[in-house]
Amino acid sequence: MPELPEVETIARGLAERVVGDVILSVWLGSKPEPFKSPAPELAAVLESRRIARVGRVGKHIVFDLEPDRRSAPRKAKKTKKTKKAKDRGGQAETFGGVCGAQWIVHLGMTGRLTIEAPDREVEKHTHAILTLASGRELRFVDPRRFGRLSVARGFLAPGKEPLEVELDAFVRLFRLRKTPIKSALLNQKLLSGVGNIYADESLFRSSIRPRRRASSLSSKELEQLWRAVREVLEEAIALGGSSVSDYVNADGAEGFFQLQHRVYGRRGEPCLVCQTPIRRVVIAGRSSHYCPHCQK
DNA sequence: ACTATGTCCTGCGAGC
């Protein structure tokens, strides 16, 4: 289940492999479609585009696209657009200056983007195939179909980036919420990128029980949580994410952060700090794991 | 404006 660290790992792997490549053609599956944008619009935006950059925003993979130089006349409208770019901070306009189209991929639970040779058998639950000028194919496979494909411009996460948010902004997000802190951490409109695994791990690290009302946390606890979220995510990125279920990165390699899980998926097993059995409860319909002794 | 809950979707493993 790709959360921020897995998506970051996947995006980095894809960037190494497809930046500079050109999308020649697009095939989209016809079943009930996991496409947030209508299929014809998706195909129209993707075809004949060069992949200028691949990155991550929240749990989304973002492909920055620019027109293929070979098919589009390279008459840059430099004079007008450069000014605008600067007004907006410039970042979104440094590529694809003419259009700035983006392909947004959300992997949901079981989504995968794979790079394959065209003669490679098409896996069951393949919903999209992009033929690349390099002769390879970029395929989107998602058995459970919680993933979504869409196109956008200037895509922004609905909430704050967990690795960038300042302490005071973090505190403001949670201070007044009456919902359990676990639910608040999962709310992508507050923080974008934290999912079930890293919410549980962050709460363990900051010694906070998942059911605590967010508004009941002291300033000190919020600061501990702020720090824990960042640490957990950064450590997980360093290890290539957590391989639970069938997650693998763009190279098909597994991540190793699951070996560092202290509570997630450890129901009944002894706490690594105090030996108390880890408890599992359901909060907001999600399994939540905590140590009843270490977390208050 | 918040909060809580149900729904989608398929594969897998436990249990009989």
Place this chain on the structure above:
DNA sequence: TGCTCGCAGGACATAG
């Protein structure tokens, strides 16, 4: 061996 059933959960819709 083969079956059923519960579970996994991100995002969104809906209701309160």
